[in-house]
Amino acid sequence: MRTTSVGVFKVATKGPGDVSGLMSLIVSGAIDPAAILAILGKTEGNGGVNDFTREYAVAALCTALAPKLDLTPHEVEQRIAFVMSGGTEGVLSPHITVFTRQQVAKPLTGISGKRLSIGMAQTRDFLPEELGRSAQITETAKAVKAAMADAGISDAADVHFVQIKCPLLTSERVEAASARGSKTATISAYSSMAYSRGASALGVAVALGEISPDLRDQDVLHRYDLFSKVASTSSGIELMHNVVIVLGNSGGSASEFEIGHAVMSDAIDAPAVVSALTSVGLDIAPQTSTGRQLVNVFAKAEASPDGTVRGFRHTMLEDTDISSTRHARAAVGGLIAGLAGTGAVYVSGGAEHQGPAGGGPVAAIARLL
Incomplete structure (x- = not known):
């Protein structure tokens, strides 16, 4: 019995305090604020200890959502899971991904199998x-x-x-x-x-x-x-x-969306990214696929701790001017963006024990058209 439906909305942001895109979706009725369960975002800070774009983004979202939910901003932060990842180096584009969950009486026609x-x-x-x-x-x-x-x-x-x-x-x-x-x-x-x-x-x-x-x-x-x-x-x-x-697929979900994943063995593992895309029915250029639409790609990135990538030396760990996590986000972000056809992808740096050393997990979410 399918009882819940999960929605996923990717919204571009003009800055860490920009909530206009989300508010527009709420005003239009596309998003019910009461159904928002989690918001994942990429902000254009440095991703370090003193990257306050993350806190700023959460504060802006909580302040904007508070009157919509008849809650205080603090209560909004307790109700919704906010995960802001700082650092949009290279072609990575600042954005948020909003996840909603609602009870449904009857699933949409054509929904079968395990869904998001x-x-x-x-x-x-x-x-x-x-x-x-x-x-x-x-x-x-x-x-x-x-x-x-x-x-x-x-x-x-x-x-x-x-x-x-x-x-x-x-x-x-x-x-x-x-x-x-x-x-x-x-x-x-x-x-x-x-x-x-x-x-x-x-x-x-x-x-x-x-x-x-x-x-x-x-x-x-x-x-x-x-x-x-x-x-x-x-x-x-x-x-x-x-x-x-936790994001996965369940037989109890009536969602239009599906998620799949693969594991990158290193920062240039394009086949793994392709595998994640094809696991949810997408081609390398998802924007041209029929029947499925790419929503977002989520991945981890890190500089290989042994100082090499496939036998060749890298300098990400030796560059004292730029953090190695920033190098890694830019490299993996560019690889994924090229295959996914968009720079608005969620790539987070620092993949300790997240996939093999120097690599990391990569997941794709697609919508059934």
């Missing part, structure tokens, strides 16, 4: 000394399972992308831990982003049975043979818990 489903969950708040360690792995795994249940997905094979927003450390948070006699995984705010992303990704892998749950703190950022094929994690200063969004 979405679920959301949150962990408890973490202590600073828990970031990047087994506590974050364990609590994330619990939240992933809860989000799967919320999405109506029971088979891990039907999960195609797990997006997580996770915390990072600040000097104040490190000092707070030290005052309690505890030591954090790192005292570097920038390094803490990687630790948090990595532990969160390992939590996904544990929840989906991709790896054994017998992990140690020291496995994070060291055992790169341990990874998830569907995890996408992004660090931010604006929270101290993990927000988990």
Whole structure:
């Protein structure tokens, strides 16, 4: 019995505070604000610790949606999962992707098979000394399972992308831990982003049975043979818990949309991107495909930690002027944009334990026409 329908809307933005596109869709009736479950966005900041375009974008969206939902902006942020990924280097274009979920009495004609489903969950708040360690792995795994249940997905094979927003450390948070006699995984705010992303990704892998749950703190950022094929994690200063969004396909969904994924082995793995597109019935140039329409592509990118790509040296880790994550986003973003026919794709940097080292998951969502 198909009981829910998931909608997906990609909206271009003129800046991190631009909510005009979303508001237009709400005013026109295309989007019911009460049905919005999650919003994923790419903002044009640097993607680093001090990238406040992420917080600015969330604040603008919450302020705009508050009167539509008869809630305070703070209550909106508690109700809707916001994941803003900073950095639109190269041809990447700033945009947001809005996910809605509604109950339906009768599915549209032609809807069959497993269709797009979405679920959301949150962990408890973490202590600073828990970031990047087994506590974050364990609590994330619990939240992933809860989000799967919320999405109506029971088979891990039907999960195609797990997006997580996770915390990072600040000097104040490190000092707070030290005052309690505890030591954090790192005292570097920038390094803490990687630790948090990595532990969160390992939590996904544990929840989906991709790896054994017998992990140690020291496995994070060291055992790169341990990874998830569907995890996408992004660090931010604006929270101290993990927000988990599970995207997959379910027989209980009456959605017009479908999601599929593949795993990039490195930053130039074009066949993997093609595989993700074809998994949802799209050609390499989706804009010319018949019967299906590309909505968005979601991917992770990182500079290969061994300093090479297919035997040739890269300099992404040696460039002190530009962060390696910015290099990686630009490279992978350009590759995907060329194959997808659009620069408005969601590519997030920092893929620790998200796909094999130097690679990362790539997922595509298509709409049935």
